[in-house]
Amino acid sequence: MVRTKDPAIRTLLIERAAQMLRAREPISLRSLVAGTGVSTMAVYTYFGGMDGLWQAVRQEGFTRLAARLATVPLTPDPVRDLAALGAAYTSNALANPDLYRVMFDAGFALEDPAAADEALHSLVRAIERAKDTGRFRPDVNAVALATQTWVIGHGLVSLVATGPLPRQALDHGAPILTALFTGCGDAPDRCRQSVELGWHPDFAPGTPQEHPSAPTTADP
Structure with missing residues (x-):
């Protein structure tokens, strides 16, 4: 009888690997599973080996980011939505700091590179809406602006997540984006x-x- 895989074990090993990378701990099959209650065979069962684990760790970061961005509600104000997507990006990074660091380590391949692009695409869609409604000029390059918006969020949250700046530094994001x-x-x-x-x-x-007192519609 084939045993059903437990997604909780997969998640446990991914988060354990991310934590060890962050702490710069030597990682081997044995050190990875130490104290987790699972055997080294679990790495092969769930990932096919260590290479598969590293791919899964990096992909999980983008998977959680995409899920977080998907919770941002669309409103009639695309500029508000664009800023909200940036805020969701930083919130996700602070909620998953270990995975966030691994997401941008190009030394590990991604399981699904196209899925990782969804974060950028969500920004592009908001920018296109801003152009369609006349908020942004028609000649604005949506991909370039989405990249610039991502750079701002990534720069701020990286400085906060690694410690040099306090969380209050994220407040600088609003005037920069404006x-x-x-x-x-x-x-x-x-x-x-x-x-x-x-x-x-x-x-x-x-x-x-x-804000609780904010109007639900920003566009007339």
Whole structure:
């Protein structure tokens, strides 16, 4: 009789590997499973070996990021939504710091590179909506702007997650994004309001990232 794989064991080994990488601990089959209650055979059962484990660890980071971004509700204000996606990115990184560090280690291949691109695509879609509604200029390169937005979020959260800056430093994201989006054609006051409505990195997953008193519709 074939035993059913337990997804909890797969997750346990992925998170254990990420923690060990973060702590720069020597990783072997035995050290990986030490104290977990599972045998070394589990690495082969769930990943086909250590190479498969490293791929799964990196992919899991992007999988959780995509799931987190999917919780951001769309509103009639695409600039607000773009800022909210950036906030969700930083929240996910702080909630999964070990996996976040491994996500960008190109030394390990990804199981599904296309799935990892979804984070960038979600930003591109919001930017295209901003162009369609006249908030951004028609000539704005959506992929380039999405990349710039990602760079801002990644830079801030990396400095916070590794310790040099306190979490309050994430507040700098709102004025930086406002300047970036204003340069794309959005009206300064309207842009600032939209970004401030969306940029709340500490909100829990699935929570609408708006002030309680904020209007539900930012566009007339």
